[in-house]
Amino acid sequence: MLHDAWRSLVRTTSFMGKELREVWRRPGVLASMVLGPFLIMLLFGLGYTGARAAFRTAVVLPADTTLPQDADFYEGLAPGRIDVVNVTQDESAAERDLRAQRVDLMVVVPQDAVNELRNGKQTEFLVAWNEVDPVNDGLAHLAVSSMTAEINAAIIRSAAAEGIDIAEGQLGPRVTNISPDVIAKPTQAVTQNVSQTEPSYVNFFGPAVLALVLQHLAVTLTALSMVRERLSGQIDLFRVAPVNSMEVLVGKYLAYALLSLLIAGVVGALMIFGLGVPVLGGYAASLGLVLLLAFASLGVGLLISLVADSERQAVQLSMLVLLASVFFSGFVLPVEDFIGPVQYISYALPVTHGIATLQETMLRGTVSSWPMLVALAGIGLALFAISLVRLRLILRGAR
Amino acid sequence: MSGVTRRFNGLTAVNDVSLQVERGTILGLIGPSGSGKTTVIRMLTGTLEPSEGELRVAGQVPRRFSRSTRERIAYMPQLFSLYPDLTAEENVGFVAALYGFSWFGRTERIRRALETVDLWDARRRRAGELSGGMQRRLELACALVHEPQILFIDEPTAGIDPMLRQAIWSELRRMRDEGRTLLVTTQYVGEAEYCDRVALLDEGHLVANDTAEAMRQMVFGGEVLDLEAESDVRPEILTDLREVQGVRSMGRGRMRITVADAGSAAPILLEAFQSAGVRVISLDEYQPGFDEVFAELVRRRRAERDGAEADQHRAA
Numbered sequence: 180m181l182h183d184a185w186r187s188l189v190r191t192t193s194f195m196g197k198e199l200r201e202v203w204r205r206p207g208v209l210a211s212m213v214l215g216p217f218l219i220m221l222l223f224g225l226g227y228t229g230a231r232a233a234f235r236t237a238v239v240l241p242a243d244t245t246l247p248q249d250a251d252f253y254e255g256l257a258p259g260r261i262d263v264v265n266v267t268q269d270e271s272a273a274e275r276d277l278r279a280q281r282v283d284l285m286v287v288v289p290q291d292a293v294n295e296l297r298n299g300k301q302t303e304f305l306v307a308w309n310e311v312d313p314v315n316d317g318l319a320h321l322a323v324s325s326m327t328a329e330i331n332a333a334i335i336r337s338a339a340a341e342g343i344d345i346a347e348g349q350l351g352p353r354v355t356n357i358s359p360d361v362i363a364k365p366t367q368a369v370t371q372n373v374s375q376t377e378p379s380y381v382n383f384f385g386p387a388v389l390a391l392v393l394q395h396l397a398v399t400l401t402a403l404s405m406v407r408e409r410l411s412g413q414i415d416l417f418r419v420a421p422v423n424s425m426e427v428l429v430g431k432y433l434a435y436a437l438l439s440l441l442i443a444g445v446v447g448a449l450m451i452f453g454l455g456v457p458v459l460g461g462y463a464a465s466l467g468l469v470l471l472l473a474f475a476s477l478g479v480g481l482l483i484s485l486v487a488d489s490e491r492q493a494v495q496l497s498m499l500v501l502l503a504s505v506f507f508s509g510f511v512l513p514v515e516d517f518i519g520p521v522q523y524i525s526y527a528l529p530v531t532h533g534i535a536t537l538q539e540t541m542l543r544g545t546v547s548s549w550p551m552l553v554a555l556a557g558i559g560l561a562l563f564a565i566s567l568v569r570l571r572l573i574l575r576g577a578r
Numbered sequence: 579m580s581g582v583t584r585r586f587n588g589l590t591a592v593n594d595v596s597l598q599v600e601r602g603t604i605l606g607l608i609g610p611s612g613s614g615k616t617t618v619i620r621m622l623t624g625t626l627e628p629s630e631g632e633l634r635v636a637g638q639v640p641r642r643f644s645r646s647t648r649e650r651i652a653y654m655p656q657l658f659s660l661y662p663d664l665t666a667e668e669n670v671g672f673v674a675a676l677y678g679f680s681w682f683g684r685t686e687r688i689r690r691a692l693e694t695v696d697l698w699d700a701r702r703r704r705a706g707e708l709s710g711g712m713q714r715r716l717e718l719a720c721a722l723v724h725e726p727q728i729l730f731i732d733e734p735t736a737g738i739d740p741m742l743r744q745a746i747w748s749e750l751r752r753m754r755d756e757g758r759t760l761l762v763t764t765q766y767v768g769e770a771e772y773c774d775r776v777a778l779l780d781e782g783h784l785v786a787n788d789t790a791e792a793m794r795q796m797v798f799g800g801e802v803l804d805l806e807a808e809s810d811v812r813p814e815i816l817t818d819l820r821e822v823q824g825v826r827s828m829g830r831g832r833m834r835i836t837v838a839d840a841g842s843a844a845p846i847l848l849e850a851f852q853s854a855g856v857r858v859i860s861l862d863e864y865q866p867g868f869d870e871v872f873a874e875l876v877r878r879r880r881a882e883r884d885g886a887e888a889d890q891h892r893a894a
Contacts, residue, residue, distance in 0.1 A: 186678030193675030197661065197668075204663040204704075412659035416720075418625045419730075420676040421648035575641075 190422050194430025195437070198404060202438060219388070221454065227380055231315075233262035234283040234308070234322055237273040240266065241290040253286070256329040260322035277309050284308050284319065286326075296334065336363035376457050376542040385456035386541045387510050389447055390533035393469060394476040395501050397439045401480030402493040404431060409573065410489065417574060424570040428563070432477055439473040459544030468536050471555050475529035478562025485569040504530045529558050582631030584617050584782075591617045593782040594631070599761055599775075604754045606773030607763040608872065614782040615763035616656055619730050622761065623653045636728060649677055652726035656733045656763075658713050662706025666697055666716050669705050670723050677724035684723070691719040694749060711742045718746065722753075729753065731762045735769065747772040767872045780876045794866060797874045799823050801840040802864040803847065805833040808857040815854045821846055834864065 202208070238253050240246055247253075250263035264282060267273055276282045287305040289295070295302050306326070308319045339359035376382055408414050417427060447465070450456045458465055479500060487493035505511060507525040514525045525531045532551040539546050546552065584592040592614040599605045607615045620626035621633055624640030633640055638647050660669045670691055674684035692698045695715035700708065705716055714734060721729060731750070735743040743766070750760055751772060762773065770776045770790040778785040778793070786793050795801075800823050805811065811833055813825045821843040824836035837843035840863045851858050 185680070189675050189678050189680045193672055196675075197664065197672045200668060201661060201663045412655050412657045413661070415620075415623075415625055415653065415655050416659060416673065416676070419623045419648065419651060419653040420673070421645040421678065422676050 187426055190426045191430040191433070194427055195434040198431060198434035199438065202400070223380070223384065223388075229380055231318060233260055234319060235264045235281075236261040236284040236286060237265040237267060237276055237282045238263055239270045239273050239285065239287040240268050241288060242268055244268075244288070246288060256333075257322050257326040260318075260325055274307075277307060280309060283310070283315075284322070332363040336360060339363060374542075375459055375544060381454050382456055382542060383538070384510075385450050385454065386537035387534045389443065389450060389469075390472060390530050390537050391501075391504060391508070391510055392446055393439055393443050393472055394479070394504060394528075394530040394533060395497075396442055397435060397473055397476035398480040398483065398500050399494075399497045400438065401431065401435050401477050402483040402487065402497045403490060404435070405481060405484035405570075406487045406490055406493045409484075414573065424567055424574050427574075428481070428567055428570055431481065432474075432563075435477050435480070436470070436473050439477070440469065443469045443473070456541065458541050460540035460546065461544075464540050464546070465537065468533065468540055468552075471552065471559065472529055472533035472537075475532075475555050475559035475562065478559050478566060479529065481566040482562055482569070485566055485573065500528075504528055507531070509534050526554060527558070529555060532558075579618075579622070579628075579634075580632045582618075582621065582628045582633060584614075584621060584626065585629045591782050592621070592628075592779075595779070595782075595784045596631075597777055597784065597787060599759060601759050602754065602757045603774040604750060604760045604762060604772065606770055606776045607761060607779060608767055608770055608776055609765070609779035609785075610876075611765055612781075613779040615765075615779055616732055617782075618779070619653075619732050619761065619763060623651070623730050649724065650727040652721040652724065652729045654717050654721040654729070654731045654734060656736065658717065660705045660713070660717060660720065663704060665702050665704055666692065666708065666712075666719075667701040669716060670719050673720040674723045679724065687723050687725070691723040694722060695719045696745070711738045714738055715742075715746070718749070727758055729758060729760045729762075731760060733763055733765065735764060735766060743769070767868045770868045770872075778872055778875055780879055783879060785875050785879045790868060790871075793875065794868075794871050797871045798836055798866060800836045800838045801843075802866065803835045803837060803840055803844060803861055804828070804864040805835060805847075805851075805861050806859040807831045807833075807851070808859060811851070811856055812854075815850055815856070816847070819846060819850060831859075 236253070238250075240248070248266050250266055253263045253266065254261055261284060265273065265276070270287060273282070273285050273287075277285045285305075285307045287307075289302055289304050292302045292304070306323045308316075310316045310319060336359040339357075339362035343357075343359065372378065408417075447469075451458055480497070483493055483496045483500075487496060503524065507514070507517065507521065508528050508531040509525065510530070514522055514531060517525060532548075532555040535548055536546055536551050536555070539548060579598075580596045582592060582595050583590065595614075595618065597605070597618075607618060609615055617626065621628050622635055622640055624643050627641055635643075636647050636650065638644065643651070661672070664672065667688055670688045671681075671684055674687055679687060688701075689698065692701055695718050697712060697715055697719060700712060705713060708716060714736075718731075718734060721731065734746050734750070738746070747769065750762060754760055754774070770793075773790065775788065776790050776793065777787045786796065788796070809831055811831065813827065813833070816822045816825055816835065821837050821839075822835060823838060826834045826836075828834050835843075835847065837847075844861055844863075848858060848861060
């Protein structure tokens with residue numbers, strides 16, 4: 180009994196040793212696996228500011244207007260959001276510039292707006308843009324909204340000042356002196372972010388990149404390992420030898436888990452000590468999450484390697500998993516923004532749970548998403564079981 | 579194996595083959611490419627299930643080999659199936675570990691296996707960097723490392739130079755002499771002489787299963803003598819001799835004579851020719867090559883098959 184268990188352990192570790200040696204023999208691959216992700220993250224952290232350039236804006240004034248011609252005046256209506264490059268009275272020229280994308284926004288001030296207002300009519304002013312990027316489209320709406328609020332506040336401020344003057348003239352000093360600014364903007368928010376981590380792109384995306392890199396490496400490495408053995412005839416040796424599917428699978432899991440941990444350790448260390456990403460939840464908890472994510476990701480890779488017909492297909496499937504992970508995992512776009520059925524795809528990916536829980540653990544110091552941890556473990560176990568059954572069928576040979 | 583048939587998508591790769599291999603012998607499975615040799619080996623190793631028939635290896639059905647039986651078996655596949663990035667030593671070590679030998683227990687075995695195939699000096703070279711012949715030897719070392727009792731070896735000499743082929747066969751025979759049982763496939767029919775018995779396969783059919791010498795006798799009906807004379811020889815001279823089983827003219831003054839025993843028949847034939855006034859230049863025993871023997875056996879089987887098919891057509 181003990182002898183059998185010992186031999187089983189020898190067989191299992193033989194796979195581990197063999198896989199690690201094979202990877203070790205390709206130092207270039209190993210180096211790019213470790214340094215590549217870190218360099219990408221470094222470039223992203225250093226190169227991405229997150230700030231969008233202000234919209235290049237043309238302001239079209241009516242003929243014979245008394246309104247200011249100064250670009251700074253109009254930029255002050257939406258500070259940081261618009262960059263007034265042209266104040267003109269030629270609407271056609273401004274529109275040509277907009278269509279030719281020489282300007283991003285065109286604001287047309289109406290004729291006789293003051294009199295219309297004094298006559299109790301709402302004044303409309305045209306703001307036009309020429310945008311195909313949905314994010315910029317949304318930002319243009321935001322800039323216009325901000326501009327409108329500022330113009331409305333200026334009008335209220337002016338009217339309030341006028342009203343106070345009239346009231347003081349008729350009633351004398353009994354009039355309560357309220358500033359027109361308060362009347363125009365009676366409330367003002369005082370903001371505070373209670374998070375322990377200062378929001379920054381490097382901090383926020385650091386754990387996400389770690390999770391994505393870990394899943395991608397685990398999937399890619401394992402996806403190729405078994406498919407090669409199946410196609411080159413090595414599987415026939417396993418079929419004849421006294422080795423079972425559990426020993427093969429556990430051996431491979433151990434090898435690639437160790438390798439994933441090594442890579443995650445190096446990338447994590449560079450991230451933490453090189454880029455200053457915090458680990459508020461502690462190293463032990465983060466390591467536990469990395470292990471869980473590696474376990475589930477290895478399952479994805481092994482399953483690919485057991486169903487793929489060729490190395491090319493295994494690589495293609497790995498890339499599909501990466502592509503799905505970038506779009507649906509919450510790495511770029513929040514998972515909640517997708518419709519219900521698509522969210523199932525998101526939650527079927529180990530990295531979705533990995534990103535959320537690693538961000539929580541490292542940046543907030545707590546894990547409140549216990550269902551995500553359970554889901555991650557569940558995905559790992561389910562994939563292990565499916566891979567085991569599939570490998571058992573393969574080892575049994577053709578019928 | 580008894581009455582074993584294997585079909586792939588309606589195509590019969592092995593057709594009603596029955597074979598028995600004695601312990602401590604080499605059975606050579608010989609036949610042209612695509613004759614079903616590898617399919618037979620794969621069924622015997624349990625990697626393929628027969629469509630019909632019964633198989634037993636060491637008393638067990640291959641598809642249900644116990645672990646202890648697997649530990650006594652080795653399989654060397656036809657294609658290079660080792661790990662090119664691992665060294666020769668690591669490849670053998672990995673296979674030894676598959677058979678449960680720990681690092682301490684396998685070091686000596688690895689050395690022995692590599693020395694056996696003359697690869698000890700190349701032990702630190704990666705398998706992918708070895709020549710084709712060295713790779714075949716490395717695979718043989720992997721098959722030997724756990725000292726199996728039964729070896730299934732698929733085309734061990736394919737694509738290997740004649741010198742190395744001889745070396746591999748002498749190693750296989752040495753293993754046979756140690757009491758191991760070997761089933762070896764080859765498409766080089768000349769290698770039949772290294773086997774204790776030969777099973778000749780053609781288009782999935784077992785054409786013959788005997789010793790190589792018996793097959794030669796089967797083809798020629800006995801031993802063969804080649805006569806060369808100064809003038810034409812009339813076959814009637816030999817008609818009354820009971821030692822003579824067949825006569826075939828081979829051209830002017832040349833004749834091929836089949837006899838039961840060449841040694842005893844030769845003086846009788848010489849006397850008969852002398853009596854008939856024929857001046858004999860030479861009378862030598864002819865040893866037909868195995869190529870010729872097997873080609874003839876295959877030709878006969880195919881002629882039988884064609885005849886049977888023609889009968890079927892006529893009946894239809």
